[in-house]
Amino acid sequence: MGLVVQKFGGSSVKDAECLRRVAGIITNTYKAGNNVIVVVSAQGDTTDDLIEKAKEISKNPSKREMDMLLTTGEQISASLLAMTIAEMGYPAISLTGWQAGMMTNSTYSNSRIKKINPERILAELDKKNIVIVTGFQGINKYDDMTTLGRGGSDTSAVALAAACHADLCEIYTDVDGVYTTDPRIAPNAKKLDEISYDEMLELASLGANVLHNRSVELAKKYNVNLCVRSSITGAEGTIVKEVTTVESMMVRGIAKDNDVARISICHIEDTPGKAFRIFSLLAKHNINVDIILQSIGRENTKDISFTVNEGKLQEALDIIENNKDVIGYGELSYTTEVSKVSIVGAGMVTNPGVAAKMFEALYDASINIHMIATSEIKVSVLIDEGLENLAVRAIQDKFELV
Amino acid sequence: MGLVVQKFGGSSVKDAECLRRVAGIITNTYKAGNNVIVVVSAQGDTTDDLIEKAKEISKNPSKREMDMLLTTGEQISASLLAMTIAEMGYPAISLTGWQAGMMTNSTYSNSRIKKINPERILAELDKKNIVIVTGFQGINKYDDMTTLGRGGSDTSAVALAAACHADLCEIYTDVDGVYTTDPRIAPNAKKLDEISYDEMLELASLGANVLHNRSVELAKKYNVNLCVRSSITGAEGTIVKEVTTVESMMVRGIAKDNDVARISICHIEDTPGKAFRIFSLLAKHNINVDIILQSIGRENTKDISFTVNEGKLQEALDIIENNKDVIGYGELSYTTEVSKVSIVGAGMVTNPGVAAKMFEALYDASINIHMIATSEIKVSVLIDEGLENLAVRAIQDKFELV
Numbered sequence: 191m192g193l194v195v196q197k198f199g200g201s202s203v204k205d206a207e208c209l210r211r212v213a214g215i216i217t218n219t220y221k222a223g224n225n226v227i228v229v230v231s232a233q234g235d236t237t238d239d240l241i242e243k244a245k246e247i248s249k250n251p252s253k254r255e256m257d258m259l260l261t262t263g264e265q266i267s268a269s270l271l272a273m274t275i276a277e278m279g280y281p282a283i284s285l286t287g288w289q290a291g292m293m294t295n296s297t298y299s300n301s302r303i304k305k306i307n308p309e310r311i312l313a314e315l316d317k318k319n320i321v322i323v324t325g326f327q328g329i330n331k332y333d334d335m336t337t338l339g340r341g342g343s344d345t346s347a348v349a350l351a352a353a354c355h356a357d358l359c360e361i362y363t364d365v366d367g368v369y370t371t372d373p374r375i376a377p378n379a380k381k382l383d384e385i386s387y388d389e390m391l392e393l394a395s396l397g398a399n400v401l402h403n404r405s406v407e408l409a410k411k412y413n414v415n416l417c418v419r420s421s422i423t424g425a426e427g428t429i430v431k432e433v434t435t436v437e438s439m440m441v442r443g444i445a446k447d448n449d450v451a452r453i454s455i456c457h458i459e460d461t462p463g464k465a466f467r468i469f470s471l472l473a474k475h476n477i478n479v480d481i482i483l484q485s486i487g488r489e490n491t492k493d494i495s496f497t498v499n500e501g502k503l504q505e506a507l508d509i510i511e512n513n514k515d516v517i518g519y520g521e522l523s524y525t526t527e528v529s530k531v532s533i534v535g536a537g538m539v540t541n542p543g544v545a546a547k548m549f550e551a552l553y554d555a556s557i558n559i560h561m562i563a564t565s566e567i568k569v570s571v572l573i574d575e576g577l578e579n580l581a582v583r584a585i586q587d588k589f590e591l592v
Numbered sequence: 593m594g595l596v597v598q599k600f601g602g603s604s605v606k607d608a609e610c611l612r613r614v615a616g617i618i619t620n621t622y623k624a625g626n627n628v629i630v631v632v633s634a635q636g637d638t639t640d641d642l643i644e645k646a647k648e649i650s651k652n653p654s655k656r657e658m659d660m661l662l663t664t665g666e667q668i669s670a671s672l673l674a675m676t677i678a679e680m681g682y683p684a685i686s687l688t689g690w691q692a693g694m695m696t697n698s699t700y701s702n703s704r705i706k707k708i709n710p711e712r713i714l715a716e717l718d719k720k721n722i723v724i725v726t727g728f729q730g731i732n733k734y735d736d737m738t739t740l741g742r743g744g745s746d747t748s749a750v751a752l753a754a755a756c757h758a759d760l761c762e763i764y765t766d767v768d769g770v771y772t773t774d775p776r777i778a779p780n781a782k783k784l785d786e787i788s789y790d791e792m793l794e795l796a797s798l799g800a801n802v803l804h805n806r807s808v809e810l811a812k813k814y815n816v817n818l819c820v821r822s823s824i825t826g827a828e829g830t831i832v833k834e835v836t837t838v839e840s841m842m843v844r845g846i847a848k849d850n851d852v853a854r855i856s857i858c859h860i861e862d863t864p865g866k867a868f869r870i871f872s873l874l875a876k877h878n879i880n881v882d883i884i885l886q887s888i889g890r891e892n893t894k895d896i897s898f899t900v901n902e903g904k905l906q907e908a909l910d911i912i913e914n915n916k917d918v919i920g921y922g923e924l925s926y927t928t929e930v931s932k933v934s935i936v937g938a939g940m941v942t943n944p945g946v947a948a949k950m951f952e953a954l955y956d957a958s959i960n961i962h963m964i965a966t967s968e969i970k971v972s973v974l975i976d977e978g979l980e981n982l983a984v985r986a987i988q989d990k991f992e993l994v
Contacts, residue, residue, distance in 0.1 A: 206648040251675040257669035262664035269660035277650040446705040
């Protein structure tokens with residue numbers, strides 16, 4: 191008995207049959223005496239289809255108009271889900287992002303939620319309605335529609351759970367929880383019953399596509415009880431919370447990310463402030479930099495290499511080239527033929543042998559390591575693209591995460 | 593130089609190529625120094641496709657949720673049109689019904705515009721933006737999306753023209769104006785350069801699908817300069833205004849309507865108040881009754897026949913049957929195998945021979961007349977379904993509307 195937020199992704203609501211299955215989960219929760227807020231993504235390929243329509247018109251459409259276009263996707267799935275629930279005899283109402291009070295900043299296509307005014311939602315819950323809210327979207331101070339970026343529906347759900355003080359936020363997906371690594375790559379991967387926010391955050395950031403990382407950040411910040419579970423099997427799923435109660439395995443999960451490019455800036459003059467200048471320029475343009483490696487070059491110069499998301503590669507290269515005079519460097523090179531493989535686990539920091547064990551696993555599999563980055567709870571390596579699945583299996587076996 | 597409202601229907605914006613053609617018309621108007629507000633319908637079959645999706649879920653979906661679903665159609669076309677115009681190098685912004693301040697009452701699926709708050713539109717015009725507004729939709733006092741009913745985009749356009757004091761409201765369609773009758777039926781039909789609001793209103797109500805009749809009512813009420821023209825040929829079109837300046841032809845147009853059913857209630861007790869009771873019951877359920885014929889029956893009873901829209905037939909029959917005791921009648925019968933053919937013209941009322949001439953045309957064509965109704969500016973007859981095109985041609989030839 192309480193308030194539950196349930197989020198369903200695009201594949202879970204892609205047609206009438208899927209909508210009925212999802213409506214079954216929702217109404218079961220409602221019948222058990224809970225208030226229910228549902229967050230939905232756009233159906234199946236709707237968002238891609240809309241993007242395709244825009245691309246026929248313009249190579250570089252206005253982001254404000256793109257958000258106007260894309261927000262229709264969730265509005266369609268939300269209203270259809272409300273109809274499906276009503277057809278089963280339960281009261282339901284759909285609300286768009288702005289009706290649900292999802293206030294965002296004005297960065298079209300990649301907005302952040304600033305505040306939620308949940309009055310309308312709470313009023314509908316008071317009327318015993320199941321409230322269906324469109325995920326992924328909000329409204330800015332100009333009364334214009336905004337979107338939170340791909341995968342933003344997870345963030346919508348967690349933010350609503352925080353704003354409405356929900357007892358639980360369930361993220362329904364097509365897998366039945368968080369695994370030590372992708373079971374399609376390493377069949378002996380193990381489902382975790384629990385994982386901490388920090389560990390999940392590292393896994394999410396590292397390309398394990400279970401939860402959007404901003405949603406995990408938010409859950410940690412507001413201490414939201416988060417649960418990842420399957421909309422198909424109904425299995426128990428994985429609980430994400432502050433501290434896991436089970437004895438911590440050293441390595442909790444293995445993630446891979448192919449969507450990575452390495453940029454190398456060579457022959458940079460060896461004076462202070464160079465690295466600062468490069469990375470502040472990139473930050474100003476919202477480009478996230480991941481692994482950074484600085485090496486001594488020759489004749490009083492140094493080389494700086496780092497990785498960015500592959501989609502941001504061209505923009506990053508343009509920024510660096512346009513600021514060649516300010517930075518002062520000899521040569522700029524890049525490659526997209528790299529992948530990142532990472533291990534994550536809260537126990538790592540107190541166990542210095544973990545990184546070495548990972549490197550040994552890669553050595554045994556004859557995989558060359560190009561770059562290494564470590565944090566308190568993760569170790570990431572950059573390797574040749576195409577070897578990442580082999581690497582994941584080698585690490586899974588080495589750590590016996592079974 | 594002034595403010596022009598331009599409305600484009602679904603077939604005019606159905607794909608990228610059509611959007612570019614429409615954007616050409618809009619930017620030409622803008623380049624000529626005008627402020628431009630554009631009203632768009634949903635692309636091609638979008639609305640029907642969305643209705644189909646809802647029908648898969650529920651035979652009788654909530655009207656509130658249907659409006660939530662259907663309003664996405666215009667949001668898609670409006671944003672795509674804004675992108676198309678921007679791609680051509682002109683500033684454009686799309687606004688939904690609620691962003692454009694279209695306040696309606698709460699009759700979901702068939703709302704009426706109560707008021708327009710045009711502040712946002714005027715602010716965007718001040719910024720020299722071409723403003724694209726989603727037709728067919730608005731928002732009610734609960735902040736819920738509403739729709740104006742099929743064809744409501746015409747009404748949106750005229751209402752915006754009135755609220756913003758536009759100099760001209762252009763309704764773009766796939767024909768190049770208002771004709772004396774459908775040129776596909778009578779090839780010698782003539783395009784009218786001008787027509788009065790009242791004449792247009794009769795033609796619109798009578799099934800000439802050029803303009804939504806509520807839009808003509810509004811245009812008359814607020815004296816909006818209305819023009820119907822082709823989005824393809826660019827021809828001059830037909831101007832709809834208070835009084836036509838050309839010498840009035842007696843008959844301005846011929847309309848037909850197949851979407852008609854006749855209901856007959858027989859053996860009604862011949863006491864006062866019976867007709868009132870029947871038609872007030874139907875009015876309470878928003879069922880419009882058109883031609884009414886009352887005849888003496890036998891043994892102190894009478895028969896009342898009338899026509900309703902075919903889509904409302906079942907509801908009307910149900911209402912009458914459920915109130916059999918109150919009304920008191922012997923027999924209820926109906927047919928859908930009838931069509932209505934009408935002639936319209938402001939000159940008619942002062943020229944008593946017009947109706948007779950119409951009947952003569954039908955007699956010459958051996959068409960039997962079942963019911964007749966007249967108003968100051970029209971004569972309608974009910975005939976067997978299937979003969980309507982023959983009737984239209986016979987009348988067109990008799991009046992020499994060439």
